[in-house]
Amino acid sequence: MKRANPMLTPKVFHPKKEELSVRRLEISDYDKGFLQLLCQLTLCPSLSKPQFQACFADLATLGDNHYVGVIEDPVSGCILASGSVLIERKFIRGGGKVGHIEDVVVDEAARRIHLGQRIVDHLVHYAKTVGCYKVILDCKPDLRGFYKKCGFVESNIQMALYF
Amino acid sequence: MKRANPMLTPKVFHPKKEELSVRRLEISDYDKGFLQLLCQLTLCPSLSKPQFQACFADLATLGDNHYVGVIEDPVSGCILASGSVLIERKFIRGGGKVGHIEDVVVDEAARRIHLGQRIVDHLVHYAKTVGCYKVILDCKPDLRGFYKKCGFVESNIQMALYF
Numbered sequence: 001m002k003r004a005n006p007m008l009t010p011k012v013f014h015p016k017k018e019e020l021s022v023r024r025l026e027i028s029d030y031d032k033g034f035l036q037l038l039c040q041l042t043l044c045p046s047l048s049k050p051q052f053q054a055c056f057a058d059l060a061t062l063g064d065n066h067y068v069g070v071i072e073d074p075v076s077g078c079i080l081a082s083g084s085v086l087i088e089r090k091f092i093r094g095g096g097k098v099g100h101i102e103d104v105v106v107d108e109a110a111r112r113i114h115l116g117q118r119i120v121d122h123l124v125h126y127a128k129t130v131g132c133y134k135v136i137l138d139c140k141p142d143l144r145g146f147y148k149k150c151g152f153v154e155s156n157i158q159m160a161l162y163f
Numbered sequence: 164m165k166r167a168n169p170m171l172t173p174k175v176f177h178p179k180k181e182e183l184s185v186r187r188l189e190i191s192d193y194d195k196g197f198l199q200l201l202c203q204l205t206l207c208p209s210l211s212k213p214q215f216q217a218c219f220a221d222l223a224t225l226g227d228n229h230y231v232g233v234i235e236d237p238v239s240g241c242i243l244a245s246g247s248v249l250i251e252r253k254f255i256r257g258g259g260k261v262g263h264i265e266d267v268v269v270d271e272a273a274r275r276i277h278l279g280q281r282i283v284d285h286l287v288h289y290a291k292t293v294g295c296y297k298v299i300l301d302c303k304p305d306l307r308g309f310y311k312k313c314g315f316v317e318s319n320i321q322m323a324l325y326f
Contacts, residue, residue, distance in 0.1 A: 045257040091201055135324045136323045163298075
């Protein structure tokens with residue numbers, strides 16, 4: 001796991017927890033290490049600013065059906081944690097909605113102060129607010145305990161097909 | 164598991180397999196037992212025609228980012244199988260896309276002739292065509308073998324939170 005952004009390392013993490021609220025992703029977060037944070041999650045090749053803006057604009061067309069929440073360190077101005085929720089409209093359940101939580105990540109330097117739970121709680125609350133009847137996510141088995149603390153129960157298995 | 168549509172039961176299933184191609188859901192499928200088929204999957208309270216049309220229109224705003232495939236019996240005019248794929252745009256993987264396959268169902272009277280695999284293959288092909296780098300789905304463990312036949316591998320666990 002590499003950190004590509006020298007702005008973020010080395011870092012002294014010191015803000016108070018109560019200062020670390022979740023807000024919606026903004027286009028200016030490109031310059032606050034948002035993509036570098038996602039590199040801690042999986043492959044995240046660099047996007048140029050215009051590419052990022054295009055992706056941001058594409059997602060913005062979904063309106064309330066796609067939400068990315070971030071936590072910014074008020075001291076350093078870096079993004080410390082992030083997660084997204086995609087809202088799916090269905091024909092089942094009376095035209096019900098399901099929230100798909102994706103890409104939850106907390107900066108290595110800011111772990112053990114429950115920012116992950118704060119992000120997840122926020123996304124769950126968001127999904128409830130827009131009318132979802134449930135929220136689902138896929139994770140590695142070793143994160144089972146973390147998501148149980150967030151109120152989730154183990155439900156099914158995930159299958160994947162890579163192209 | 165109940166069948167709510169007398170149009171669909173009892174039924175003699177006789178079309179040739181090659182006649183059973185997958186096509187995109189149409190608004191007229193409301194009258195062809197589409198919602199009654201979904202009742203075999205999970206709770207699917209009846210939607211009035213205007214409610215169905217509203218749901219259909221809502222999903223149509225997503226354009227190519229949401230696709231429902233169906234197989235219609237050319238003899239009876241009933242929908243025999245269905246499945247959907249939701250396309251998610253991400254910031255990771257260079258602004259990559261992931262297809263989420265959902266709500267795959269085959270009519271009880273039309274099983275064992277591989278319509279499920281035909282639907283899944285179609286949705287996978289669709290996801291590939293629109294540029295996804297992977298397709299994922301959640302299923303009960305006893306469907307693991309079926310999805311392996313469709314080219315999927317077991318990947319993670321699914322967690323759920325119901326409101």
